[in-house]
Amino acid sequence: METVTIPQNYEIAVQMLADWHSDSSDSSMRILAFPDPNRSIVRLLELSRRFPSVGEELRPVSFGRSHEFPFPSSVILADPDDWQRIERRELKLPDGWDLDQAAPILP
Amino acid sequence: MTKGAAFFKQAASDFAVFEWMLSQDRTVIPECHVGHYLQMALEKLAKAILIDAQADPGNSHAAFSRLRHHLRRADIAHALGYADFRQFRALLERSAALFVEIEQLHPGIPADFDGPNVEYPWEAPQTVGTDLWLSPVGYRFPIIGKLQRTGDGAALIELIRRIFARYPSTFT
Numbered sequence: 001m002e003t004v005t006i007p008q009n010y011e012i013a014v015q016m017l018a019d020w021h022s023d024s025s026d027s028s029m030r031i032l033a034f035p036d037p038n039r040s041i042v043r044l045l046e047l048s049r050r051f052p053s054v055g056e057e058l059r060p061v062s063f064g065r066s067h068e069f070p071f072p073s074s075v076i077l078a079d080p081d082d083w084q085r086i087e088r089r090e091l092k093l094p095d096g097w098d099l100d101q102a103a104p105i106l107p
Numbered sequence: 108m109t110k111g112a113a114f115f116k117q118a119a120s121d122f123a124v125f126e127w128m129l130s131q132d133r134t135v136i137p138e139c140h141v142g143h144y145l146q147m148a149l150e151k152l153a154k155a156i157l158i159d160a161q162a163d164p165g166n167s168h169a170a171f172s173r174l175r176h177h178l179r180r181a182d183i184a185h186a187l188g189y190a191d192f193r194q195f196r197a198l199l200e201r202s203a204a205l206f207v208e209i210e211q212l213h214p215g216i217p218a219d220f221d222g223p224n225v226e227y228p229w230e231a232p233q234t235v236g237t238d239l240w241l242s243p244v245g246y247r248f249p250i251i252g253k254l255q256r257t258g259d260g261a262a263l264i265e266l267i268r269r270i271f272a273r274y275p276s277t278f279t
Contacts, residue, residue, distance in 0.1 A: 046258070065134060073255065
């Protein structure tokens with residue numbers, strides 16, 4: 001039976017999800033967190049040349065809280081060119097994602 | 108509506124329900140229901156694509172793992188928006204175990220298997236307390252956690268979304 005460490009607070013949950021998704025073999029990978037002021041929803045934007053461009057819509061993959069990960073989470077996969085469009089505010093972030101609060105987590 | 112289109116229509120609805128349940132509190136919604144809709148959606152999606160490719164899988168529930176091989180083409184990768192075919196193929200390779208694990212949520216796969224599945228109770232191994240039978244409700248299906256805990260889990264969901272979004276132009 002697989003043993004899973006349960007994150008005890010919001011900050012640990014953000015780092016844990018980023019660690020799970022990081023790939024040391026992918027030098028193009030960056031992960032940014034978009035903190036929730038209510039410290040409830042873990043939001044990550046993951047950038048890599050591996051991922052296809054999002055096109056015209058940023059649509060997160062969302063998970064509800066669970067016994068093993070007691071925080072809802074949303075993850076967007078995008079390529080680095082998409083990030084430039086986000087920074088220029090040409091691509092609209094989903095509701096609740098604040099570009100001014102984006103914080104690099106990895107590398 | 109063609110047979111392939113009918114399978115696709117039902118698969119798209121199943122997948123929308125799966126995504127909705129996945130986003131809900133899973134301490135409330137049992138994982139078996141999340142997994143059931145995932146398995147049903149992807150079996151029907153695979154059948155739609157195989158039917159349209161003149162490779163009708165018949166009544167077998169083992170269709171989704173066949174889809175992985177069918178997708179491994181440069182023209183399909185590009186049609187789905189993956190510019191780098193090598194990276195697309197690598198994603199399919201890394202996801203092989205996830206394809207199999209999703210397919211095996213069905214009670215009939217593998218054949219003659221009497222164990223954890225998302226639909227029907229199964230006879231408990233003798234080592235599980237005093238219960239003679241176990242029910243899918245309350246069982247933790249590892250695949251649901253893997254979709255969240257691995258980078259390839261989100262990448263696989265994104266791939267499946269793209270197949271649904273671009274199905275008519277890519278596969279019919």
